[in-house]
Amino acid sequence: MTGTAFPVWTKPLRVYPAGPPRAVRVAFVALVVALVAGVAETIARAFLSPAADPASVATGLGLRMAIYLLVLAVAVRMTRGDRWARLFLTVGIGVFGLLPLLIEPLAAAMSANELRDLVRDAAPALLLLAAFRAVHVIAVLIAIPALYTRPARRYFHER
Template sequence: MTGTAFSVWPAPLRAELPVRPPRAVSVAFTGLVVALLCGVGEALTYVATKLDGPNADVGSLAGGLAVRGVIYLAVLAVAIRMTHGARWARIVLTIGIGVVGLISLIIEPAAATLSAKEIGDLFDNLSLSAVLTGIFRTGHVLAVLIAIPAMYHPAARRYFRAAARSSS
């Protein structure tokens, strides 16, 4: 529906920006998608573990999944806008994913590490779900640590500046 009143992207962005964003923006987008997929994997691991327990609250788990789903879809929408040169999207992703999101992912493992008397205590009662959660969380953190700097690569900065000039 381009060129109509229902067009999703502003006309100047469609007309004057390169067809494809620079590699740095593509790397950032890929990193964000990988982070989202790791978040989905971690959420599903959590739900599967809770459902396996005797007192699973299905309504609460479904509600939690719904909230996460909405958040993940919103992040994906903002990431897509970022690939089209929206500077505001880059800022939102930097603050939301690069700061708040990373802190939320790191705080629990950091607290567990700091509270352990010995390093071996961290591996007591290790379960498959804990290992999967650790893998997903590590992938999530690494993907974000790749995506955020990529959005500020010189080629990406030029792309966002060009997008800002073409929309004004």
């Protein structure tokens, strides 16, 4: 107690001289990979849809790029040990960001008679988009669990 009405945290903070633990660095790199894959998929979709209006494509690209930059900024804050950033990434990217990425492929898989029908008649452009999407999903599935490993939890609770 310091003589005030409010208790003071007296436990010393652990110093990480080399920066965040490996799990947090892995999560950050995976998030950056997910963002790059998302940007690539967005740009590829914009150029591969010939019937799209250029104004609406530009608006859509601008909005997505703003979201991606926001996520990148939050990911940087996460590397500094901000718990709110970890929570934001978990809920925003791990739940609400991942669901739309999974719904379309799952719906296509469920509507196909056989799984090989999905790739047999697929155009190369569609396979490229699927590859970007797969990289995006896998990167998110690496990043979010990495944020909850024991060293990462310790890092976020001691900061």
